[in-house]
Amino acid sequence: MARIVISDDQSCPINNNIVDSYKISELVNWGLRQLATIGITGVYDLLTIDDKSEEPVEGWDVMVDILEDTFIRFEYWEPFVLKMMVTLNNRDNEGLLFTDNFNLFITNQITRTGLMMVPRKIISVINTFQGTLRGLRYEPPYLYGTTYNGDIVINAICTRPYLIERKENGFTDKSQIWYVGKLHLPQLRRLKDLFLVNLGNYLIRLNENTQYPNMPIEQFNGLVNFISNLESKNLQDFEISHGYAPIYGK
Numbered sequence: 001m002a003r004i005v006i007s008d009d010q011s012c013p014i015n016n017n018i019v020d021s022y023k024i025s026e027l028v029n030w031g032l033r034q035l036a037t038i039g040i041t042g043v044y045d046l047l048t049i050d051d052k053s054e055e056p057v058e059g060w061d062v063m064v065d066i067l068e069d070t071f072i073r074f075e076y077w078e079p080f081v082l083k084m085m086v087t088l089n090n091r092d093n094e095g096l097l098f099t100d101n102f103n104l105f106i107t108n109q110i111t112r113t114g115l116m117m118v119p120r121k122i123i124s125v126i127n128t129f130q131g132t133l134r135g136l137r138y139e140p141p142y143l144y145g146t147t148y149n150g151d152i153v154i155n156a157i158c159t160r161p162y163l164i165e166r167k168e169n170g171f172t173d174k175s176q177i178w179y180v181g182k183l184h185l186p187q188l189r190r191l192k193d194l195f196l197v198n199l200g201n202y203l204i205r206l207n208e209n210t211q212y213p214n215m216p217i218e219q220f221n222g223l224v225n226f227i228s229n230l231e232s233k234n235l236q237d238f239e240i241s242h243g244y245a246p247i248y249g250k
Helices: 024-036 043-047 059-077 102-106 185-210 217-242
Strands: 021-023 080-088 121-127 137-139 142-144 150-158 176-178
Touching (some): 021 024, 024 059, 024 176, 024 185, 043 059, 043 185
Antiparallel strands (some): 021 176, 137 142
């Protein structure tokens, strides 16, 4: 699960102090301010697609696509590792079924020890007596290969939950991505840069195909250079700090 639905029940309010998070509106506004420094303004009008043959696609809807693509790429640049505590009762070796209960977690209906997400990959499975359990097979959303009964700790690469909820000319205050923010500043910096690169590249592709009448060639070239330099800087920083290039794929 990536996009989650949060109950509107006011008796279960979102508690943003539970985990670090960053609001979608802040991310978008930051990106728009960066583009404004090189003279690119009116971005939502530029993103609006109207080819006269179909219903026009509003710039706000295009922004949602750019955000979702950014979040997908972000997971491969900065993987999110979650430690889950699970009690197995697996005598029949039916496998452990992973379910996503993050929605219950942020509405205070379960505690941190009960939090579970569906992993993209499993790093390790450990119990307090035998150490690392081996010979396991993960076929999402099931983990097979152990008849162990008792408490285990699973370290897994998961996808950060996020919510994108539109309102007129913007996004609601509930719209946010979790497990990135002020407590994770290096990751937040990466997320901002990736969003700006995605947004800039989208504008570049649109301009190449439609030729914005109000964007002088010098301004367009400035955008190309700005985004190219930002992409190169992020790739170099990543390879220096991680020792390898970001991995894309499942």
